[in-house]
Amino acid sequence: xxxxxxxxxxxxxxxxxxxxxxxxxxxxxxxxxxxxxxxxxxxxxxxxxxxxxxxxxxxxxxxxxxxxx
Numbered sequence: 001x002x003x004x005x006x007x008x009x010x011x012x013x014x015x016x017x018x019x020x021x022x023x024x025x026x027x028x029x030x031x032x033x034x035x036x037x038x039x040x041x042x043x044x045x046x047x048x049x050x051x052x053x054x055x056x057x058x059x060x061x062x063x064x065x066x067x068x069x
Contacts, residue, residue: 020026
């Protein structure tokens with residue numbers, strides 16, 4: 001019975017490797033990851049800019065309210 005499970009697992013592994021090749025393989029996956037990484041980097045920069053502007057507005061309000069006292 002263990003042999004049947006072993007044979008089925010080997011067959012499933014073979015089918016998964018064929019599917020990987022058909023979809024473009026490892027190279028295509030690396031290209032996709034690089035494009036997602038660059039997208040994430042641009043989003044990170046935009047978020048940092050927005051937070052920087054928000055911080056300047058908040059701190060600007062603190063400075064003006066501190067001068068009034």
